[in-house]
Amino acid sequence: MPGTPDLPSSSEIGDTALSDGLARMLESARWHGVEMDADEAAAWLCAMQAPDLHQLTHDDQSGVFGARAALLDFDAGDLAEWRLIGELVRLPDGPTVRTALALSGSAAQSRIQRYPGDRDFMQRVHIQAPTREDACTVLGQLMREKALRCSSGPGYRFARLKFGEAPENLRVRGQPVRAGRPLEWTLDDVRAGVLLAQSESGETRHVRWEDAACAPGWCKLDWVLLDAARREVLWASNVLDPTWETPDGQIVTLDGQLEPMYQEIYLDPESAPLVEHLARQLDDDALSAYVGMMEEEVEKYLGAPPNYGKAARRLYNLFRCTGRFDEAAYLRELFDEPTTALYKVWAGLGVLSERATQLDTARTRETLGALMLTTRRALPDDTGSALLRELQSLHDAITDSISAEHHHTLLAVRASALAIVNAYFYTRLSAVPAIQAFLGVTAGQEVHSA
Structure with a gap:
């Protein structure tokens, strides 16, 4: 089992790494406020040219192992x-x-x-x-x-x-x-x-x-x-x-x-x-089957109600397994932006909506307080003010136990958090013509919340 892969240095990349496709991705990222490091993206693209991307590879330092391409994404x-x-x-x-x-x-x-x-x-x-x-x-x-x-x-x-x-x-x-x-x-x-x-x-x-x-x-x-x-x-x-x-x-x-x-x-x-x-039991069609599964997942999360963040994650896996590395390089930058921290808010509210009756009131209020802090850090401007007000109102309303009304409010606030993340991903996915064409979406399409 080979050793862990490293991203190549700038001297190893050469001048040809900035393909026309990557240049277009960088331009789209710049216009939409996504921080995309050209050298790092080029290094990742260079590493993805290896012929053994799906070979199991061992990281001697951490003791983990996985497909070579997967280890490039692991911290x-x-x-x-x-x-x-x-x-x-x-x-x-x-x-x-x-x-x-x-x-x-x-x-x-x-x-x-x-x-x-x-x-x-x-x-x-x-x-x-x-x-x-x-x-x-x-x-x-x-x-x-x-x-x-x-x-x-x-x-x-x-x-x-x-x-x-x-x-x-x-x-x-x-x-x-x-x-x-x-x-x-x-x-x-x-x-x-x-x-x-x-x-x-x-x-x-x-x-x-x-x-x-x-x-x-x-x-x-x-x-x-x-x-x-x-x-x-x-x-x-x-x-x-x-x-x-x-x-x-x-x-x-x-x-x-x-x-x-x-x-x-x-x-x-x-x-x-x-x-x-x-x-060794996986047949030659394993990659095709995985690609088909990712395509089905993308279609599912583009349905009603959509979840563009989950769709983007499947798209990334799909693109990196089918050689569409320029688009994959763009997508991998989207998940590191502060707005995507609202997925933690959405997920946390999901747990509370299902399990709040099993938690004491202090734990529920404490969790809501932490979710407010995450929202404030993710959206320091006025973008998240409405969501913060909803979270604060819910926090203040829970004093003794979780009522049916509280549960309904939890679901509503959760939908608000997802709507912001949906808008973030939709705008940036539809900004790239190649991705827009793949998704079959058009600019200006209404973004629905879940």
């Missing part, structure tokens, strides 16, 4: 904190279980995405067992034991997990779940080992944990982190990629898809043999 500055959270969310290894925990999402791209709203992890869980049913049973036991063992503690509360697929169209806690979609379990559900639901005709259904294990589907565990130092409340999640190794050595996915390895940053060097073993 190890907060690695100790990430590893600490990783100990909370990870499933353990065992006699027949090997795992590899990785940072995903904006956590993996910390050099360019300075303001992650959540703490996102993914974990490869590789199980050796005589049969698929045995492997699914082991996976279910690991998830259930993890939720029960880490239900609460200093600075965290277990929130929910996704496990199993709905056997028919159901309603769970009043919400519709289509057949084949993931089932969501609360801690009480996990303890009971049974999920209560209603059929379309209103009949009661009991989905047993053991039955859900037969078709695990998309598996994910969520916790709420209570960060006292930063006065934040945020999600920590672990999305699982479970695989089964048959007695004759075949690799079978338990959720229907072996995840590609183009973005995540693996935290433990000792897990490298497992990741390399799984990487």
